[in-house]
Amino acid sequence: MNEPEKNDEIKASNRWKVVGYNMLALVGYTMICRFIDGGMFLDAFFIAVHFMASIVTSIVAKRWEWVLSAFLVLAIGFSSCVTLLDLGNMH
Numbered sequence: 001m002n003e004p005e006k007n008d009e010i011k012a013s014n015r016w017k018v019v020g021y022n023m024l025a026l027v028g029y030t031m032i033c034r035f036i037d038g039g040m041f042l043d044a045f046f047i048a049v050h051f052m053a054s055i056v057t058s059i060v061a062k063r064w065e066w067v068l069s070a071f072l073v074l075a076i077g078f079s080s081c082v083t084l085l086d087l088g089n090m091h
Contacts, residue, residue: 047077
């Protein structure tokens with residue numbers, strides 16, 4: 001394998017790491033909000049901030065993986081808010 005192919009593989013791996021870390025952050029604060037009274041509203045706030053930060057980062061860094069992360073956060077985050085609304089707190 002020559003050097004340019006190796007660099008392309010490293011870049012592709014780093015792109016998926018960005019998406020993975022964003023999903024890990026989403027899971028983290030969603031789980032914390034799950035066990036807090038009024039957590040749905042706090043979770044919605046975190047999702048909005050996370051979405052906007054990802055969009056701004058995608059513009060500044062000019063990298064498409066941040067756009068993908070932003071829309072995954074929005075889609076998965078919206079569904080988690082709906083789930084928190086339906087289930088309520090399970091204390």
